[in-house]
Amino acid sequence: MFLTKTVILKISNPDNDLVETMQKYSDGMNYASKVLFDKGKPIPAMKLQKEVYPYLRETLKLKSQMSCNIPRQVAGCYKTLKKQKKAKWQKVEFSPSSMTFSYKRDFVIDEDTVKITTICGRKAYSILNYDYAKQYFDGSWKYQASKVVKHKDGDYYFHLSLEKEVLDKKITDASTFMGIDVGMNYLAVASTTDKKCSFFAGGEIKNLRNQYKSMRKRLQSKGTLSAKRMLKYIAGKEKRLMRDVNHTISKEIVKFAVENKVSVIGLEDLTGIRESTLSKVSKKMRHNHSSWAFRQLQIFIEYKAREVGIITHYVDPSYTSQTCIRCKHISKNNRNRLSFRCEKCGYENNADLIGAMNIEHKTRDYRYILESQGCLSATQTNA
Known part of the structure; x- marks a missing residue:
């Protein structure tokens, strides 16, 4: 059995590079969304990736892992939409308030710092680690794909997703x-x-x-x-x-x-x-x-x-x-x-x-x- 957890940590020093990267990421999400919407039905993430990857890399200048994350997210979103019986086929719009990262490929983290890939390269940001969250840095939890999210208060937070395998109890x-x-x-x-x-x-x-x-x-x-x-x-x-x-x-x-x-x-x-x-x-x-x-x-x-x-x-x-x-x-x-x-x-x-x-x-x-x-x-x- 696997336990999952999301720990929310405030980024204390967000900068323009982070904000601009999130905007570019959102632009990429909306581009991929338009491409998929025009198909009239969901398509596999890998097929979507082949169509949008050149634009994401060459025009938006996004890093390779981001350009892989975007079609996976968009394809998954439309697949979920299609499963909803009463939902009509409609174009999904994405805001620049959230961006997904893959562990080790475009983020690493310790108790005080998260290093994130931006359009200007890998950058380190300080995080406010709360006492309750320190237990998740003891090595027993595995880090999963996580997000930077801009909250309604205008501050930026790192939503760290974790997973740990435990023995099933009977x-x-x-x-x-x-x-x-x-x-x-x-x-x-x-x-x-x-x-x-x-x-x-x-x-x-x-x-x-x-x-x-x-x-x-x-x-x-x-x-x-x-x-x-x-x-x-x-x-x-x-x-x-x-x-x-x-x-x-x-x-x-x-x-x-x-x-x-x-x-x-x-x-x-x-x-x-x-x-x-x-x-x-x-x-x-x-x-x-x-x-x-x-x-x-x-x-x-x-x-x-x-x-x-x-x-x-x-x-x-x-x-x-x-x-x-x-x-x-x-x-x-x-x-x-x-x-x-x-x-x-x-x-x-x-x-x-x-x-x-x-x-x-x-x-x-x-x-x-x-x-x-x-x-x-x-x-x-x-x-």
Whole structure:
């Protein structure tokens, strides 16, 4: 199994040579795009390369590797477009905001510097390497085709793509499991096979998002151009907030799993969960419930777990919040918001923790079902 990762590193000293190279690269992409579009159908990258390579090299003065990258990118783009059933055959335009490089052929990199081939030859640029990214320079990751990208803030960044091969883990070999319940009371609750648990709160986040909601309501009532600009700004800020929180919590969850020697993390299959449960949520909480990026949190947990060799498995979330962990009695009356009390045996606990415990049980049961059926080859299972 291969792990893939993209690390974004800011280029601290971009110059005119880099900017001009990106413009020429864009010109080459658009030239190749016109040539392919005029064909009326996708063609292989090598065939396109034969037609556009002389122009890219002689007229635009692009280096040889760039002149090979361009037809591959353009051919791949049109091939993807053709696969989309409802997409019409249309000419694709490329902006000078992105340029692809091949490792060793036209870029090399270390912790502080990236050396890039430009139209003026190989040039070295300083990069701001963040603490989290330094782990990817330990020699265990292989560098792949990467990009220089101009972001909306006007700064230039190197998008370094990496790959690492790891051994496949089998769920049938697992011994310690952990269930994760996601929700709005706590953004996540974790419970392991040996009954260790952790709560990941989201109260402060809910308060911030309620403030954004109030601001949106006021701005929407104004309807002015400046109000619309501010609404767009708030939407972006809220999206970044959600992403940052999900990154932080997923990191803490995986750290908790590693500390407790967890082999498999069980997650709820949330396909359609927002639509099916929205009617059960109070009107006051409906915005938080319908817009929180639960699936994004799970994706972050999934790839962070994969990096440390932990399997993720998705289970049916049905009745996980209504099932007594002690006597297995199922009833919607067992749960009352934050509290769980079994109407049959009287067992009491935190309602979200009960959900996490039942998810852990379902994940563990899946392992034993596979074993009982003599299945010894099941590996990582993702939604």
